[in-house]
């Protein structure tokens with residue numbers, strides 16, 4: 001029997017995903033674009049990024065939803081999700097891309113690059129003595145698939161690296177703190193705070209006015225997770241007051257960030273348009289195919305999302 005994998009994504013083109021998946025799936029799984037499905041009854045698998053409202057109702061025999069990305073907040077928050085397992089991508093290339101972006105952001109602040117960019121704009125030779133990595137404390141909030149890899153990369157560079165998660169974990173070179181009560185201490189000791197938390201009901205606007213006031217004066221802030229994890233107005237205030245020396249921001253409450261938003265022109269702020277890491281067809285295809293085979297043969301899934309936790 002031929003089953004169908006339906007594909008939907010606004011930003012990702014269909015053809016590279018079809019071509020990457022086909023050799024791994026074999027001839028008994030057809031791969032079709034959502035607007036060209038030949039027989040909706042045969043659709044058992046959905047590979048999707050933010051499909052439109054009502055999308056899943058077209059496919060009554062779905063057995064697996066695969067989120068085409070690492071962050072599942074948009075998917076698990078829907079009220080039209082079928083009662084089938086959800087998996088997400090956990091792809092080594094995606095992890096490396098994210099770790100690279102986080103390393104770049106941390107080095108940007110650790111090496112005072114915003115200071116030199118501002119000085120260059122004034123044609124000013126503004127020497128600022130570099131600090132050793134070991135004298136700089138970096139806190140990574142969220143130590144999941146991507147967060148743990150980024151924290152490991154930061155620790156490898158010699159930074160005093162701390163991490164925050166809900167559950168304890170053993171990550172060489174990283175001091176791990178757990179639970180709500182630990183957050184203030186983590187923030188208070190960090191020179192650079194990197195947000196890598198998933199967006200869930202517990203983390204929505206978790207980084208608020210109080211959190212920014214707990215940070216060291218002159219600390220820098222990096223957000224690569226979701227804009228809604230941060231109270232963006234509180235962040236703007238902390239940057240305007242000079243409590244934060246700068247920020248590197250890849251994600252925002254509303255994307256695209258409005259052209260008149262104050263974040264664009266605050267000193268020390270670098271804005272990138274949500275691209276710290278993206279899903280790559282060739283490196284993600286084997287794990288997607290493995291999960292499809294697992295469903296077909298009744299074996300356990302990898303990278304399954306907990307609807308209860310929301311990540």
Ligand code: NDP
Nearest residue numbers: 070071142143144145146147165166167198224225276277
């Ligand atoms: P995971 O889901 O693997 O891990 C989440 C981590 O956050 C875990 O360590 C978890 O703790 C911790 N956490 C969750 N809730 C809380 C809480 N309430 N308090 C403290 N810690 C908490 O996520 P990833 O590392 O794979 O990815 C992180 C996020 O990055 C994604 O959710 C997504 O939003 C974002 N992302 C952004 C991209 C971009 O281009 N900007 C690209 C890809 C992802 P525990 O380990 O104890 O469960």
